[in-house]
Amino acid sequence: MTSPHRLAQSRRLIVKIGSALLVDPATLEIRRRWLDALADDVARCRARGQEVLIVTSGAIAVGRTGLGLAHRPTRLEEKQAAAAVGQIRLAQLYQETLARHDIPVGQILLTREDTEARRRHLNARATINQLLALGVVPVVNENDTVTTSEIRFGDNDRLAARVAQMISADTLVLLSDIDGLYTANPRTDPTARHLPEIAELTPEIEAMAGPPLPGMSSGGMVTKLAAARIAMAAGCRMLIARGDVEHPLAAIESGARVTWFLPQAEPLTARKRWIAGSVAPLGTVVVDRGAVTALKSGRSLLPAGVVAVEGAFERGDAILVRGPDGQVVARGLSAYTSADVALLLGHKSGEIETLLGYRGRDEIIHRDDLVVG
Numbered sequence: 270m271t272s273p274h275r276l277a278q279s280r281r282l283i284v285k286i287g288s289a290l291l292v293d294p295a296t297l298e299i300r301r302r303w304l305d306a307l308a309d310d311v312a313r314c315r316a317r318g319q320e321v322l323i324v325t326s327g328a329i330a331v332g333r334t335g336l337g338l339a340h341r342p343t344r345l346e347e348k349q350a351a352a353a354v355g356q357i358r359l360a361q362l363y364q365e366t367l368a369r370h371d372i373p374v375g376q377i378l379l380t381r382e383d384t385e386a387r388r389r390h391l392n393a394r395a396t397i398n399q400l401l402a403l404g405v406v407p408v409v410n411e412n413d414t415v416t417t418s419e420i421r422f423g424d425n426d427r428l429a430a431r432v433a434q435m436i437s438a439d440t441l442v443l444l445s446d447i448d449g450l451y452t453a454n455p456r457t458d459p460t461a462r463h464l465p466e467i468a469e470l471t472p473e474i475e476a477m478a479g480p481p482l483p484g485m486s487s488g489g490m491v492t493k494l495a496a497a498r499i500a501m502a503a504g505c506r507m508l509i510a511r512g513d514v515e516h517p518l519a520a521i522e523s524g525a526r527v528t529w530f531l532p533q534a535e536p537l538t539a540r541k542r543w544i545a546g547s548v549a550p551l552g553t554v555v556v557d558r559g560a561v562t563a564l565k566s567g568r569s570l571l572p573a574g575v576v577a578v579e580g581a582f583e584r585g586d587a588i589l590v591r592g593p594d595g596q597v598v599a600r601g602l603s604a605y606t607s608a609d610v611a612l613l614l615g616h617k618s619g620e621i622e623t624l625l626g627y628r629g630r631d632e633i634i635h636r637d638d639l640v641v642g
């Protein structure tokens with residue numbers, strides 16, 4: 270059932286790179302040759318039309334070298350200072366290595382709030398989508414310099430899964446120092462067996478991840494399984510593979526041993542369920558008959574079909590869509606504020622820029638953000 274070709278077939282791919290791959294834990298040297306080989310892999314994916322986003326750890330580890338810190342920073346302020354010094358170098362490394370393939374990179378630093386708060390989530394999503402549309406490889410890390418311990422992800426496994434969910438990626442590759450999930454930690458338990466495929470995260474599977482290990486990495490298997498839970502629910506397949514080989518993505522395609530975590534649902538199902546059930550709508554748009562028919566056949570809501578707006582809402586807030594008879598026909602997340610919707614009523618999407626003074630989305634509610642019925 271598992272196939273290495275799944276990687277080659279993915280449309281939107283996220284690759285998460287752990288600190289220990291980028292920086293030699295013993296010498297603290299940056300593995301430049303490894304990174305150049307990874308860039309070859311990324312360039313090959315891009316050349317065959319795949320979108321690629323990199324989630325990279327390593328700011329703290331790289332910053333440690335920059336600051337000449339002999340010890341691994343443990344206090345938050347020290348980690349933040351190391352990350353500030355390291356992140357700028359990290360971004361430069363990706364920029365340099367992908368420039369050899371004429372691939373532009375864009376840096377995105379996220380905090381947990383950026384993925385959890387709806388509006389910020391939408392903003393980050395729009396920016397990342399725009400970067401991908403422009404052929405850029407976004408390079409994402411946690412914004413370690415501003416996050417406090419309470420609001421930190423603290424590990425990039427879950428951050429990568431949140432980003433996968435955010436942009437509806439279909440494949441998330443966690444490159445690690447191990448070729449997948451075992452029944453127990455194989456470094457301490459010689460009887461541990463490798464598991465090639467996980468379709469469901471049962472309590473037995475969860476129990477296989479031991480406690481996080483001391484050392485440079487912050488995750489261990491615990492955060493990888495938490496990432497799998499997020500990705501699987503979002504309809505994104507995830508795999509854990511060895512990253513400490515040259516050209517790790519090519520190795521996966523050639524059949525290297527990995528663990529696949531299979532998606533549970535279509536990418537938008539969980540999110541649509543959230544829109545339908547758990548959000549208090551802050552306003553209403555009334556639409557004409559033509560728009561009702563369009564929405565029922567799965568289309569987005571365009572300004573041309575909107576005849577009235579009620580309530581005060583912001584971009585990204587949940588709103589109701591009513592038909593001419595007052596019946597609720599749909600719920601969704603508005604791409605515009607209520608004030609902007611009022612200006613757009615009945616107009617063609619091509620007029621949005623002239624009416625608002627900026628070029629927003631063509632739709633008032635995109636079909637990905639819409640639940641009909």
Ligand SMILES: Nc1ncnc2c1ncn2[C@@H]1O[C@H](COP(=O)(O)OP(=O)(O)O)[C@@H](O)[C@H]1O
Nearest residue numbers: 287445446450451453454477479486488489490
């Ligand atoms: N059941 C398990 N299967 C595989 N690895 C495990 C398991 N339990 C704990 N581990 C440990 O998790 C480590 C991978 O996590 P981590 O070092 O955080 O990687 P990364 O730097 O890629 O995030 C493995 O090297 C292994 O020591």
Ligand SMILES: N[C@@H](CCC(=O)OP(=O)(O)O)C(=O)O
Nearest residue numbers: 288326327328329424425487
């Ligand atoms: N954001 C931190 C990395 C956190 C992290 O998840 O590290 P790792 O377990 O090596 O993937 C940094 O850039 O140093």
